[in-house]
Amino acid sequence: MTAVPRSQLRPLLRLRWTMVRSPNKRAGLVALLAGFPALLVLGSVVARLLPRTDQTGILLVTPTVMLGFILLAFAAPLAAGGGNELYPAEQLAAYPIHPRTQFAASLLLAPLNLAWVIQVLTMVAFTSYVFIDTSFRIIPALLTMLGFVVVVTFVAQAFAWTIIGMRQTHTGRWLTWAFAGLLAALAALSVVSGRLTELLDQNPLRGILILALQAAEGRWLAWLPGAATMVLVGGLGFLVGSRACAWALRRTPDVALEHGARPMDRRKEAPNAFRQLVRTDRASVWRSTALRRGIYVLALLPGVVAAAVGLDWASLVLLPGLVAAGAGLLFGVNAFCLDGSGALWLSSLPHTSRLAFWAKTRVVLEICAGAAFIALAAGGLRSGDLPTSTQLAAAFGAAAACCLSVTASCMGLSVRSPHRADLSGSRDTPAPPATMAAYSVRMASLTTFTGIGFSLAALAGNPLVPLGLLLALGLLATRRLLIAARQYSLPEVRARVTATVAAG
Amino acid sequence: MPTAVEVVGLHVAFGDVVAVKSFDLMVPAAMSVALVGRNGAGKSTTLRVLAGVLPPSAGVVTVAGVDAVAHPEDARALVGYCPDVGGLIPRATPWEHLQLAAKLRGLGPGWESHAKDLLERFDLSGAADRVTAGFSHGMGRRMSVVLAAFHSPAVLLLDEPFDGVDPLGVEATLEVIREHRLRGAAVVVSTHLLELAVQACDEAVVLRNGSVVAAAPAAELSGEEGARRYRSLLS
Numbered sequence: 001m002t003a004v005p006r007s008q009l010r011p012l013l014r015l016r017w018t019m020v021r022s023p024n025k026r027a028g029l030v031a032l033l034a035g036f037p038a039l040l041v042l043g044s045v046v047a048r049l050l051p052r053t054d055q056t057g058i059l060l061v062t063p064t065v066m067l068g069f070i071l072l073a074f075a076a077p078l079a080a081g082g083g084n085e086l087y088p089a090e091q092l093a094a095y096p097i098h099p100r101t102q103f104a105a106s107l108l109l110a111p112l113n114l115a116w117v118i119q120v121l122t123m124v125a126f127t128s129y130v131f132i133d134t135s136f137r138i139i140p141a142l143l144t145m146l147g148f149v150v151v152v153t154f155v156a157q158a159f160a161w162t163i164i165g166m167r168q169t170h171t172g173r174w175l176t177w178a179f180a181g182l183l184a185a186l187a188a189l190s191v192v193s194g195r196l197t198e199l200l201d202q203n204p205l206r207g208i209l210i211l212a213l214q215a216a217e218g219r220w221l222a223w224l225p226g227a228a229t230m231v232l233v234g235g236l237g238f239l240v241g242s243r244a245c246a247w248a249l250r251r252t253p254d255v256a257l258e259h260g261a262r263p264m265d266r267r268k269e270a271p272n273a274f275r276q277l278v279r280t281d282r283a284s285v286w287r288s289t290a291l292r293r294g295i296y297v298l299a300l301l302p303g304v305v306a307a308a309v310g311l312d313w314a315s316l317v318l319l320p321g322l323v324a325a326g327a328g329l330l331f332g333v334n335a336f337c338l339d340g341s342g343a344l345w346l347s348s349l350p351h352t353s354r355l356a357f358w359a360k361t362r363v364v365l366e367i368c369a370g371a372a373f374i375a376l377a378a379g380g381l382r383s384g385d386l387p388t389s390t391q392l393a394a395a396f397g398a399a400a401a402c403c404l405s406v407t408a409s410c411m412g413l414s415v416r417s418p419h420r421a422d423l424s425g426s427r428d429t430p431a432p433p434a435t436m437a438a439y440s441v442r443m444a445s446l447t448t449f450t451g452i453g454f455s456l457a458a459l460a461g462n463p464l465v466p467l468g469l470l471l472a473l474g475l476l477a478t479r480r481l482l483i484a485a486r487q488y489s490l491p492e493v494r495a496r497v498t499a500t501v502a503a504g
Numbered sequence: 505m506p507t508a509v510e511v512v513g514l515h516v517a518f519g520d521v522v523a524v525k526s527f528d529l530m531v532p533a534a535m536s537v538a539l540v541g542r543n544g545a546g547k548s549t550t551l552r553v554l555a556g557v558l559p560p561s562a563g564v565v566t567v568a569g570v571d572a573v574a575h576p577e578d579a580r581a582l583v584g585y586c587p588d589v590g591g592l593i594p595r596a597t598p599w600e601h602l603q604l605a606a607k608l609r610g611l612g613p614g615w616e617s618h619a620k621d622l623l624e625r626f627d628l629s630g631a632a633d634r635v636t637a638g639f640s641h642g643m644g645r646r647m648s649v650v651l652a653a654f655h656s657p658a659v660l661l662l663d664e665p666f667d668g669v670d671p672l673g674v675e676a677t678l679e680v681i682r683e684h685r686l687r688g689a690a691v692v693v694s695t696h697l698l699e700l701a702v703q704a705c706d707e708a709v710v711l712r713n714g715s716v717v718a719a720a721p722a723a724e725l726s727g728e729e730g731a732r733r734y735r736s737l738l739s
Contacts, residue, residue, distance in 0.1 A: 263633035269603050276607040280596055287595040287635060341590020342601075342636075345651060348555040349608040350581035424594055424637050491559035491576065498557060502589060 047128035077160035099246030112437040140215035151234040158241030165248030277359035284338040303378025320372035320399035321447030332364040332410030334430035394458035397470035404477035508690030514563035536691035538701035541711035547694040555585035584657035591648040594637040
């Protein structure tokens with residue numbers, strides 16, 4: 001029997017790095033990796049340069065931000081079926097990869113998540129602002145806060161793997177749904193009873209802030225027990241997580257077996273070829289566990305959170321764009337991968353490239369729009385007064401423009417940078433992890449700037465202004481889609497996309 | 505017999521890598537030809553060009569009288585293609601594959617009975633409404649042959665149709681090849697299984713490094729002597 005090498009992670013990372021062939025992409029990755037610590041330093045420095053006008057307010061809200069980070073740290077690996085993967089599972093099936101390596105890889109790749117990065121940046125900036133006085137030692141305070149980030153990430157990954165292990169069976173899935181339902185009911189109760197703010201103010205994460213304060217003041221004896229507890233919890237998180245990961249990966253997923261063996265309902269032929277293609281693509285989306293779960297989470301979670309917090313219409317303008325960006329990242333950035341190895345066969349059928357292109361475009365657009373408008377509607381339920389016509393036009397315009405822009409970006413990327421991705425496993429993503437991180441930055445920037453544009457347009461007080469902006473951005477997106485469609489209609493481009501997504 | 509497949513001076517390059525060079529092939533109607541050779545000899549690349557999936561770097565490719573380079577869509581209407589890898593949309597069922605192919609090929613309402621018959625012959629009726637991601641490799645190969653053949657194409661292109669397929673599936677595939685040839689279609693089969701190539705085809709073309717090194721009646725490659733001769737052509 002071969003002994004498991006002590007460090008499998010290093011050669012796996014090296015191979016992943018070798019697989020990035022383009023010098024530009026390598027430079028981009030290095031910039032991405034170096035950019036995060038640089039952003040942390042920048043965030044801290046900028047926060048300390050701000051006027052000292054609202055330290056108390058920031059101090060009060062910091063534990064809530066930390067709670068938000070915890071929620072994200074727990075939700076992200078759950079939504080991703082156990083966190084990011086260095087390689088799709090089937091590519092490593094022939095190698096004796098230890099679950100500990102897989103768990104370590106998912107920990108290492110946890111920061112490749114834009115929401116994670118933004119939340120950590122916010123916490124660092126808030127901590128820097130709270131301890132702005134020169135009498136505080138900021139570096140120990142920040143290190144304490146980053147220690148909290150690491151511990152939460154470890155524990156959250158351990159929790160996610162445990163839940164994923166449980167969800168491999170029918171009973172486990174019922175139990176986890178019941179648990180999720182209970183949490184949702186408690187959250188709804190706290191919102192309805194109007195006690196949410198009170199509960200948030202009482203959240204025990206103030207203890208971490210006190211620990212950071214002890215570090216900032218150099219009261220090391222007082223700081224030590226708390227720090228030791230964090231190290232202990234983090235270590236336990238790693239150990240339990242490794243075992244939970246091994247357990248989850250060992251269990252046979254009955255849901256996959258059920259889906260593979262269960263006959264689908266036979267439907268009549270669609271009235272035309274385009275609709276038949278759309279129907280096939282829709283089936284490819286909704287029959288994928290990873291995509292289905294991602295769509296539900298994206299459509300419901302942000303809207304429910306927005307409703308719980310009671311965002312006003314002015315703030316809601318930013319919400320649908322971020323949801324649309326998330327929906328595009330589920331599969332849209334590599335839409336042709338839905339065909340898998342069937343892409344070769346499909347290409348041999350007599351139809352124009354444009355027909356296939358627009359069918360994929362429609363499915364990407366409808367998923368983005370569905371998720372974005374559901375989130376907007378849910379968020380609007382508790383946004384106080386009825387919106388003015390301008391606010392409504394801005395929110396609608398932001399949602400529609402973001403969906404169109406995201407779809408145009410997705411289809412452009414799908415044609416220019418295809419990847420082989422099966423999307424059948426619960427952890428599958430349409431592109432490698434670092435590429436996905438770069439895509440998420442791109443999509444989030446696009447939709448955030450679009451949202452800000454509509455927020456500004458809403459200030460005009462005339463609904464025609466946001467609608468005019470929608471028309472302009474819609475035309476721009478249409479132009480980009482037409483360019484991508486033209487590129488895809490070139491035989492050599494379609495052949496390259498087909499060969500890449502179909503590679504076995 | 506009219507020529508169903510005509511390839512003259514085919515050249516396919518992927519950047520600096522030349523996959524096929526100076527390749528000529530003539531397949532008359534009602535005839536079957538086997539493309540044999542080592543891995544990377546250019547067999548699958550040639551079939552992809554014939555199927556209209558891959559544009560050639562140079563050369564003339566005519567399929568059932570249609571210029572496949574200038575009018576790939578028209579050529580695709582005349583061809584049935586079973587790719588070498590997978591060839592199936594993972595989360596679609598066999599029946600949905602057939603519906604999609606029928607719609608894109610503009611087939612009339614009669615296609616369903618023929619499709620059902622083929623599924624029956626390839627022992628896939630029971631799995632017709634299951635997503636293909638759960639299929640074994642052999643089931644996937646059999647389904648790919650069904651999809652290539654069900655519209656009775658003028659040119660049938662089968663890339664590794666016997667790979668991992670059980671004896672009954674092999675028999676069904678051989679039968680389909682025979683039927684297509686008898687009704688006047690040209691069949692091109694790429695395979696590593698020499699004995700099956702001999703059994704299925706009239707002619708055999710041996711490829712090495714993207715070029716044809718020999719072409720002969722398939723029967724000449726049968727038996728031990730044929731295998732010895734074939735091996736000598738590979739290196």
